[in-house]
Amino acid sequence: MAKKYIIEYYPKLCSILIISSLLCGSIFFVPTSASLQDVTPPEITQVLHFPDPPEAAENLNIMCNVTDNIAVHTVQVIITAPDETSIEAEMSNLPPSFYYYTDTYSMPGIYTYYIWANDTAGNTKTTTTYSFHVFDTMPPLVDLAYPTGGENIRGRVNITWTALDKSDPNLNGDITLAYSNDGGANYNLLVSGQENDGTYDFDTTLLPDGTLYRIQVNATDSSDNIGTDSSTANFTLDNTPPQTTPTLMGPQGQNGWYTDTVTIYLDAIDNTSGVSSLLYRIENGSWMTYEESFIISSEGNHTLTFYATDAAGNHESHTTINVKIDGTDPLVNITKPLSGVLYISDREIISLSSEIPLIIGTLTVTVDSPNETSGIRLVEFSLDYQIEENISEEPWTWTWDDSVLFPRKYLLLVKIYDWAGNTNLDTLVVRKWL
Ligand SMILES: [Ca+2]
Numbered sequence: 240m241a242k243k244y245i246i247e248y249y250p251k252l253c254s255i256l257i258i259s260s261l262l263c264g265s266i267f268f269v270p271t272s273a274s275l276q277d278v279t280p281p282e283i284t285q286v287l288h289f290p291d292p293p294e295a296a297e298n299l300n301i302m303c304n305v306t307d308n309i310a311v312h313t314v315q316v317i318i319t320a321p322d323e324t325s326i327e328a329e330m331s332n333l334p335p336s337f338y339y340y341t342d343t344y345s346m347p348g349i350y351t352y353y354i355w356a357n358d359t360a361g362n363t364k365t366t367t368t369y370s371f372h373v374f375d376t377m378p379p380l381v382d383l384a385y386p387t388g389g390e391n392i393r394g395r396v397n398i399t400w401t402a403l404d405k406s407d408p409n410l411n412g413d414i415t416l417a418y419s420n421d422g423g424a425n426y427n428l429l430v431s432g433q434e435n436d437g438t439y440d441f442d443t444t445l446l447p448d449g450t451l452y453r454i455q456v457n458a459t460d461s462s463d464n465i466g467t468d469s470s471t472a473n474f475t476l477d478n479t480p481p482q483t484t485p486t487l488m489g490p491q492g493q494n495g496w497y498t499d500t501v502t503i504y505l506d507a508i509d510n511t512s513g514v515s516s517l518l519y520r521i522e523n524g525s526w527m528t529y530e531e532s533f534i535i536s537s538e539g540n541h542t543l544t545f546y547a548t549d550a551a552g553n554h555e556s557h558t559t560i561n562v563k564i565d566g567t568d569p570l571v572n573i574t575k576p577l578s579g580v581l582y583i584s585d586r587e588i589i590s591l592s593s594e595i596p597l598i599i600g601t602l603t604v605t606v607d608s609p610n611e612t613s614g615i616r617l618v619e620f621s622l623d624y625q626i627e628e629n630i631s632e633e634p635w636t637w638t639w640d641d642s643v644l645f646p647r648k649y650l651l652l653v654k655i656y657d658w659a660g661n662t663n664l665d666t667l668v669v670r671k672w673l
C-alpha cells in the first residue's frame with residue numbers, strides 16, 4: 240500500500256516540494272493533512288457468482304472488482320440463507336483489485352447477498368442485493384449394510400443401513416424399506432417413514448419362507464431426490480425347522496418288538512435353508528452327530544431321541560421313539576404243582592415217593608417267568624394238549640377244578656408267549672383224582 244501511495248502521489252509531492260523551495264529558497268518538506276484527505280469511497284463493480292445455479296453443497300464463488308482512489312481496506316460479503324440466517328465473510332484479494340469468496344451451501348433455496356467495502360480512510364460502499372438459488376439435485380447416498388445377500392435368516396433381525404445427504408442433514412422420517420421375494424424383480428413395501436437411525440427390527444416370521452429375498456432401502460431428501468440401495472444377492476428367510484424321519488431295519492417280532500439287532504437310519508430334510516446338523520442320543524446318553532446309520536443290538540426297550548437344525552438356526556423339536564429288542568424265549572417254570580408232592584384241596588400235604596404229583600380236588604396251577612424283557616403277553620394252560628385256559632394278565636395262574644371220578648395221569652403243559660412273539664413251554668406229568 241505504501242508503495243502504491245507514493246507512486247500515485249509522487250507528482251503532487253514533487254510540486255509541493257518545488258513550490259516550497261521557490262518560496263523559501265531551500266528544499267524542505269511541508270506536508271499538509273488537507274492535501275491527503277480521501278473522501279472517495281471504493282468502487283465495487285463486476286459483482287457475480289459462479290456457478291449459477293449452484294448445486295447444494297458444491298463450491299460457489301462470489302466475485303467482484305473493488306478499487307479505490309487511495310487504497311481499499313476491507314471487502315466483505317454478507318449472505319442471507321433461505322432460513323434468514325446471515326453470515327458476514329471477508330473476501331480474499333487477488334491483486335490488484337479482484338476479490339472473491341468461496342463457500343458451500345447445503346440448504347436448498349434462495350440466498351441473497353451484497354458486498355460492502357471500505358478504504359483506508361474509512362469511506363464505505365455497499366452494493367445492491369444479489370441472489371442465487373441453491374438446488375439439491377443429488378439423491379442421498381444410501382448403503383444397505385445388512386442383509387446384503389447370502390444370509391440365512393430366521394426370527395427377528397436388524398436391517399441396517401447408512402443414508403447421508405449433503406443438503407438434508409438427518410433424513411429422519413424419510414426412510415422407506417421394501418422387500419422382494421422374487422430375487423429383486425418386484426419390491427413390496429415393508430415400512431415407510433422410518434427414522435434414519437440405521438436399524439430396523441425386521442420380524443421375518445410375518446413373511447413366508449423363501450430363498451429369493453432382497454431388501455431395499457430408500458431415502459428421500461427434502462428436494463424429493465431418492466437414494467436407494469438393495470441387497471446385491473438373494474438371502475433366505477427360513478422359520479421352519481427341519482423334519483427328521485427315522486427308519487428302523489431289523490427282524491421284526493410282534494407288537495413293535497424286534498428280535499435282533501436293529502439298524503437305524505435318520506433322514507432329515509429342510510427345503511429352505513437346508514439341514515445343518517442332525518443329532519441323536521440313546522437313552523440319556525450324550526448327543527451324537529448322525530453321519531451314517533447305526534445299530535442298537537442290546538435287548539431291551541431303548542429310547543432313541545433325535546432332532547435336526549437348519550442353516551437358519553431353527554431347531555426341530557425332539558422326537559423320541561422306542562427301539563424294542565427281545566430275541567430271547569421267555570423262561571417258564573411250573574411252580575405249582577411240584578414233582579413228588581400230594582395236594583389236597585389246593586394244599587401241599589406231603590412229599591411222595593413217586594415223582595408224579597397227586598392232586599386231589601381243586602388245584603391252582605401257578606407259573607413264574609423271571610427276567611422277561613418284553614413282558615409276558617399270554618400263558619396257555621393245556622391238559623394232554625387241549626387248551627384249558629388262556630391267561631393274559633397276572634397272576635399267571637389257572638384253577639384246575641374239573642372233577643375226575645377215577646385217578647388218572649395228565650400231561651400238564653404251560654406255554655408262555657412274550658410280547659415279541661418268543662415262546663417257551665414247561666410240562667409236568669400229574670395224577671388227578673376228584
Ligand atoms: Ca477512497
Ligand SMILES: [Ca+2]
Pocket residue numbers: 375376377378379404405406407460462464
Ligand atoms: Ca440431496
Ligand SMILES: [Ca+2]
Pocket residue numbers: 477478479480481509510511512513549551553
Ligand atoms: Ca428350515
Ligand SMILES: [Ca+2]
Pocket residue numbers: 565566567568569611612613614657659661
Ligand atoms: Ca423274551
